[in-house]
Amino acid sequence: MHGDEIPAARPDSRVVLRPLTGGDQDEFLDLVKASAGLHHPWMSLPATPEQFQAYLARYEKPDEEALxxxxxxxxxxxxxxxxxxxxxxxxxxxxxAYAAFTPSAGQGYLTEGLDLVVRHAFQRLRLHRLEAQIQPGNHASLGLVRRAGFRHEGLSPEILFIDGAWRDHERWAITTGMVDIGPVEPHPTLPGH
Incomplete structure (x- = not known):
C-alpha cells in the first residue's frame, strides 16, 4: 500500500482508493480525453490543465473530497x-459523483471503488447519508448505485445543469443503517438531542 492510499475495508478488493493530487494531472487528463464518449452527455470532467487545477483546488476544501x-x-x-x-x-x-475511465470500464472496478467510498464516508468521515443524482437515461450509473445498495427516492425535475441544460435526475441514497459497518462514533458536530 502506498502511503497515500486509504485503507481498504475489504482485503480481497481489486481496487484501492487514494486522494487526487496534482501529480495525477497528465494521466487524469489523458483518461478524460479517452473516455469522452463514455461520459457524454452524463457529465463533464476537467479537460485542460487549467480546468484540472480548478477541480483539484475545489477538492482540497474541507467539505469536498476527490478519490x-x-x-x-x-x-x-x-x-x-x-x-x-x-x-x-x-x-x-x-x-x-463518479466516473469510470474507458481503459478499465465494464470490469467492476468502479463498483468495488464505490463500495470502498461508501465505507470511507461512513466510517472515517462519519457521515450518515450519501446521495447520488442520476439522469434517468444513464443506465450504467443506475445499475452501479443499485449494486451498491442505494435506494431510489424519487425524481427531481431540472435539478442539475449538465451538457448545457437543466436536467431531470433520479435521487438515490444510502444511509449507515443500510450498510454493515458496525458501530461508529458520531461526528462531533452531531447534536446530542
Whole structure:
C-alpha cells in the first residue's frame, strides 16, 4: 500500500482508493480525453490543465473530497468518485459523483471503488447519508448505485445543469443503517438531542 492510499475495508478488493493530487494531472487528463464518449452527455470532467487545477483546488476544501479508484498492484486509475457538499450538524450528508475511465470500464472496478467510498464516508468521515443524482437515461450509473445498495427516492425535475441544460435526475441514497459497518462514533458536530 502506498502511503497515500486509504485503507481498504475489504482485503480481497481489486481496487484501492487514494486522494487526487496534482501529480495525477497528465494521466487524469489523458483518461478524460479517452473516455469522452463514455461520459457524454452524463457529465463533464476537467479537460485542460487549467480546468484540472480548478477541480483539484475545489477538492482540497474541507467539505469536498476527490478519490481515485486505482487497480490494486498496478496503480492504474480506473475511475474517480467525489464526495461533494459535505453538510454536518443534524444532516451529516454529502452528494456523490463518479466516473469510470474507458481503459478499465465494464470490469467492476468502479463498483468495488464505490463500495470502498461508501465505507470511507461512513466510517472515517462519519457521515450518515450519501446521495447520488442520476439522469434517468444513464443506465450504467443506475445499475452501479443499485449494486451498491442505494435506494431510489424519487425524481427531481431540472435539478442539475449538465451538457448545457437543466436536467431531470433520479435521487438515490444510502444511509449507515443500510450498510454493515458496525458501530461508529458520531461526528462531533452531531447534536446530542
Amino acid at each position: 481515485l479508484v486505482c487497480v490494486r498492484g498496478t496503480g492504474a486509475i480506473a475511475g474517480v468518485v467525489t464526495i461533494n457538499s459535505i453538510i454536518r450538524g443534524r444532516f451529516q450528508s454529502a452528494s456523490l
